Amino acid sequence: MKKLMIACTLLTAFFTAIAQNEIQALRYSRYNMFGTARYSGMGGAMDAVGGDFSVASTNPAGLAIFRNSEMSFTPSFYWVNSSSNLNGQVNDDYRFNFNVGSLGMVSVYNTRNDKGFISGTLGLGYNSLVNFNNQTTIRTPNGTSSLLDDFTWHANESATLSPFYEELAFDTYLMPYDSVQGYYWHDMEYDGYGQEQVRIVEQSGYIGEYTLSGAFNFGNLLYIGGTFGIHAVRFYEDIYHEENDLNETVEYFDSFTFREYNSTRGVGYTGKFGMILRPINLLRLGAAVHLPVYYNLTDEKFTDMSSTWDSSTGFNDESASSPNGIYDYKLSTPFRFLGSAAVVLGKLAVISAGYEYVDYSTARLNSYDYKFFAENNLISSVYRGTHNVKAGGEFRLGSLYFRGGGQYRMSPYTDSRNDADIWLISAGIGVRTQKIFFDASYTHSLRSEVYGMYAYQPGSYETSYNDFAGNNILLTLGFKF
Secondary structure (H helix, E strand, O other), X not given: OOOOOOOEXXXXXXXOOOOOXXXXXXXXXXXXXXXXXXXXXXXXXXXXOOOOHHHHHOOHHHHHHOXXXXXXXXXXXXXXXXXXXXXXXXXEEEEEEEEEEEEEEEEEEEOOOOOOEEEEEEEEEEEEEEEXXXXXXXXXXXXXXXXXXXXXHHHHHOOOOOOOOHHHHHHOOOOOEEOOOOEEOOHHHHHOOOEEEEEEXXXXXXXXXXXXXXXXXXOOOEEEEEEEEEEEEEEEEXXXXXXXXXXXXXXXXXXXEEEEXXXXXXXXXXXXXXXXEEEEOOEEEEEEEEOOXXXXXXXXXXXXXXXXXXXXXXXXXXXXXXXXXXEEEEEEOOOEEEEEEEEEEOOOEEEEEEEEEEEHHHOEEEOOOOOOHHHHHHHHHHEOEEEEEEEEEEEEEOOEEEEEEEEEXXXXXXOOOOOOOEEEEEEEEEEEOOOXXXXXXXXXXXXXXXXXXXXXXXXXXEEEEEEEEEEEEEEEEEXXX
16 A cells, blocks of 8 residues: 655654554544543542442443442533644634533342342443544744645655645646656745745544443452443544735745545444452452454545636636545554552542553554555554553532542653643532432643644654643433432
């Protein structure tokens, strides 16, 4: 399968004609589960606490903590603020999204025994693992380069033009061919740069896990459980790039737009196993392992381009579109290993913490007609094992519950220049009665990325440094029966 590079970050990110690469492997392997409002309010540190439907996706042994059957529904109100910095020019943007954080039901069978097998629990539902929704605007005058530089040097180095990129520039007369000199060129190479650039990157979609879980309580001492998970992937990306000769510094040229649409749809399967040990009443120790998720994915790609010219030239405005590119492939994500502990102070308070190890360098791409040797080698070299930690607490005052927590998710990149750490802080409140409960939480997250717009020559990239501040409000309504 021919790989056609067009843009690159300082480290790893690039777009391809059929864009299965290390970026895909990380995107569908790195999770930040929403879950219920209680789970989110405690910073996700529920793995050893249990008694909440969210643990079906983290440590399913926690379902055995339930004493009564219940069902719950959690809508999510999510918005993210973004800030881009290209050549010192800062632009802000935001995007709002509504989705389902969690929907689940647990059914408990109590044996009424005092020893041995105490109870069994069956869980069925859905947890949101990733929300891809965000929007970034990059806007700046550029006196040194153009996206057309990327097109021309790739065209001059390749025997053929990519129908998704260079061929569109040629068809819209933005990249003529000099038959005498034997190379492609564009106007700004000769007349100078200075055009205004605008790029808007809009992403949407999610990864959600449908779970079927079972858990068992042995003597109120040992809890074990397992989950069969089905992952649904929906990812959509629309990239709009425009360059305008606002100051009329480029002869003939007025403007061009380039638009790229990428999407991924697919399904994956995984298994999760966990245990919780309660050696004394106030202490719970948990451990879990998540098998790799085996995805069957389909990528779709489409691009188009248009050009306009100064009215005095008499040139016609032009437009061109690519074919619709579709490709099927497979992805296996890394193993995940989790450890957790919780101190339960009767009915007064809970203090808990959790640890997760994930080695992103072990993700692998595969297909029936292409073995991804180069891409998998790149995954092994640019990614690493990560140590993720979380902690939280819950304090009870009568029927009211107050919660707080936080998470740190380590950057998966081996190169420290790409600081992709994620920090989260959260708080929540809840009201619980014998038959009904209501919880609310707010989570604030921070992350950064190094975003390569394009390579204006081999090894030199036009790079934007982007920051994202995510905000998530979860509301859980539950019923016990």
